[in-house]
Amino acid sequence: MTTYRWGIIGPGKIAHKFAQGLQSVPHAELHAVASSSVERARAFANEYGAPHFYGSYVELVTNPEIDIIYIATTNNLHYEHARLCLEHSKACVCEKPFTLNTPQLLELTTIAQRQQTFLMEALWTMFMPSVATVKHLIETRAIGQVTHAHIDFGFEVPYSAESRLFSPELGGGALLDIGLYPVFLALHLFGEPQTIQAHMHKTELGIDVDDTIDFEYAQSLNVHIEASFTRNLPCEAIITGTHGQIHMHRMWHCPCKISHINSEGTHDVSPQYSGNGYNYEIAEAQYCIANNLTQSSIMPHSFSILLMRYLDKIYTICS
Numbered sequence: 001m002t003t004y005r006w007g008i009i010g011p012g013k014i015a016h017k018f019a020q021g022l023q024s025v026p027h028a029e030l031h032a033v034a035s036s037s038v039e040r041a042r043a044f045a046n047e048y049g050a051p052h053f054y055g056s057y058v059e060l061v062t063n064p065e066i067d068i069i070y071i072a073t074t075n076n077l078h079y080e081h082a083r084l085c086l087e088h089s090k091a092c093v094c095e096k097p098f099t100l101n102t103p104q105l106l107e108l109t110t111i112a113q114r115q116q117t118f119l120m121e122a123l124w125t126m127f128m129p130s131v132a133t134v135k136h137l138i139e140t141r142a143i144g145q146v147t148h149a150h151i152d153f154g155f156e157v158p159y160s161a162e163s164r165l166f167s168p169e170l171g172g173g174a175l176l177d178i179g180l181y182p183v184f185l186a187l188h189l190f191g192e193p194q195t196i197q198a199h200m201h202k203t204e205l206g207i208d209v210d211d212t213i214d215f216e217y218a219q220s221l222n223v224h225i226e227a228s229f230t231r232n233l234p235c236e237a238i239i240t241g242t243h244g245q246i247h248m249h250r251m252w253h254c255p256c257k258i259s260h261i262n263s264e265g266t267h268d269v270s271p272q273y274s275g276n277g278y279n280y281e282i283a284e285a286q287y288c289i290a291n292n293l294t295q296s297s298i299m300p301h302s303f304s305i306l307l308m309r310y311l312d313k314i315y316t317i318c319s
């Protein structure tokens, strides 16, 4: 069985979680780390036992030993770094948000398809058994006809001009950082809405810090979404139908408890989880490469593009 040699671009906060997730996936090895700071790359490589580290990204993408690269730089750099990987025919898994807008993403997916190189958005929740469980419950009408969903994600973050969350240059904002999760869940579970309403509170620099979004569907389904850097929200997804409710409990975007509530009571329907949650996207990427696939059927390019189109639409409504 092949061992997949991973490289990481951008060894920051989330890259640590990813490297820990990698340790629990069979046939996965962290082989090299690249950073704009060779010291940061060295420290990260030492911590996780990676044999190579680089102070430039080009050295990583030109290393013939690397099978697949995970991009964990700030949002503004995803397009540039994914493009660098693709131009060197390196399979690539890129953190969310995939890019800053739809035109950038279309360029990447076009290159990937032309070159037949694997490319996937690392929207970790999509790969979790929790999302598959909830989708199955809805499709089998376990709660009847869905009439309402409330999905939120928010926490109070002290303002800091240096933080990537509040920086226009680094692609900050609540929608791209956390609001993307409820939007993806709504699109994945219910498809495209008929109408959207959205409101944003923005900083003086134009960064959205408090977002409310309503998706209206046919058959009287309303999905209410909140994302905030100014309020501590429950971070839950509550889906209500004519015959019950599905409750994805606090920190629903992580491996979470799931309850199915119907006339007979409350049932814990949480799936079995393994690893730290990042292992699912890693295993999926390796499965795709092992099977010569250029995209994932769980997170296909078409879904990433759909999601990005909706993020663009929401910003346009609120501009």
Ligand SMILES: NC(=O)c1ccc[n+]([C@@H]2O[C@H](COP(=O)([O-])OP(=O)(O)OC[C@H]3O[C@@H](n4cnc5c(N)ncnc54)[C@H](OP(=O)(O)O)[C@@H]3O)[C@@H](O)[C@H]2O)c1
Binding pocket: 009, 010, 011, 012, 013, 014, 015, 034, 035, 036, 037, 040, 072, 073, 074, 075, 095, 096, 097, 122, 123, 124, 164, 170, 176, 177
């Ligand atoms: N999936 C998840 O659960 C999850 C959670 C949090 C974040 N994320 C995503 O992961 C990405 C990174 O987030 P993070 O919190 O890990 O970020 P971070 O620690 O602040 O930075 C990650 C890397 O980005 C580069 N970087 C940071 N600040 C920069 C600046 N001012 N100018 C240029 N490059 C800069 C650095 O790369 P070098 O070391 O190469 O210089 C740094 O190591 C974001 O796209 C975010 O949306 C995902």
